[in-house]
Amino acid sequence: MDKIREIFESVVKQSDADWQVFSSKLVRREYPKKTLLLKTGETEKHLSFIEKGIVRFFMPREENDLTTAFIFENEFFSAYDSFLTQTPAIYQVETLTDATVWHITHADLQEIYERTSVGNRIGRHAAENLFLKKTKRELSLLNDSAEERYLKLFTERPELIRHIPLKYIASYIGITPQALSRIRRRVRG
Incomplete structure (x- = not known):
């Protein structure tokens, strides 16, 4: 959890009270390799942070899956389109290795945005990082x-x-x- 605070502190300083509100909502889970964290048709309920391990985003296919992203230690991840709209995802998310992941629910994140002075800035930072990764991949595929x-x-x-x-x-x-x-x-x- 210290690494998460360190990343947030690099964006915006937060009071111990704000950190207490945020950190109280985080849930740490350990997953074995090849665990499906999200299946096609499910709605993404979490914004997550990888403490340890690798996660893969993919679209299942009969022949070969289409891998769209890899997420590594000390990075945030989410099926963000599903998370924002609270609609079913059209792809899946799985652990490629044993993984330790911190989760915060959509509802808890909304509460943090309302209750803390820095919540919106932290949320914007996570969203901007997810957007930049996606854009970089798209431009690479095109160019x-x-x-x-x-x-x-x-x-x-x-x-x-x-x-x-x-x-x-x-x-x-x-x-x-x-x-x-x-x-x-x-x-x-």
Whole structure:
């Protein structure tokens, strides 16, 4: 929980009273690898923070799932469109590794916005970070070659290569596992 406060404090200083209100609403849970945190058709009820582990967002397909995001330690995540509108999600969220996650419910977050002096600024910060990640991915898919997307991913997040199956990385950068193997051989060679 200290890491969450540290991240918030980097955005806006908050009183101990405000932190007490916020932290009292956080629930810590541990999940084993491959736990579905949200299924297609369910409504996202939480804004979450990963203390430990990796989470994957994906759209299930008969052949190969379409991976849309990876979330790592010390990052916030949520099926944010579903969370904001309180409507069913069209994708799923699962743990790729054993994970420790802090959750706050939609209702509790609304209460924090009303009861604390910094709640809205903290919520805006989390929302802006989620938006920037999404925009960065979309622009990369539109502007970069598959090899450039792989190299950026490898440079920015080397932990991906160690902990995430290559089929998910291939799906995330928009290519087949075979095409990823060719790129990896070229890059190493």
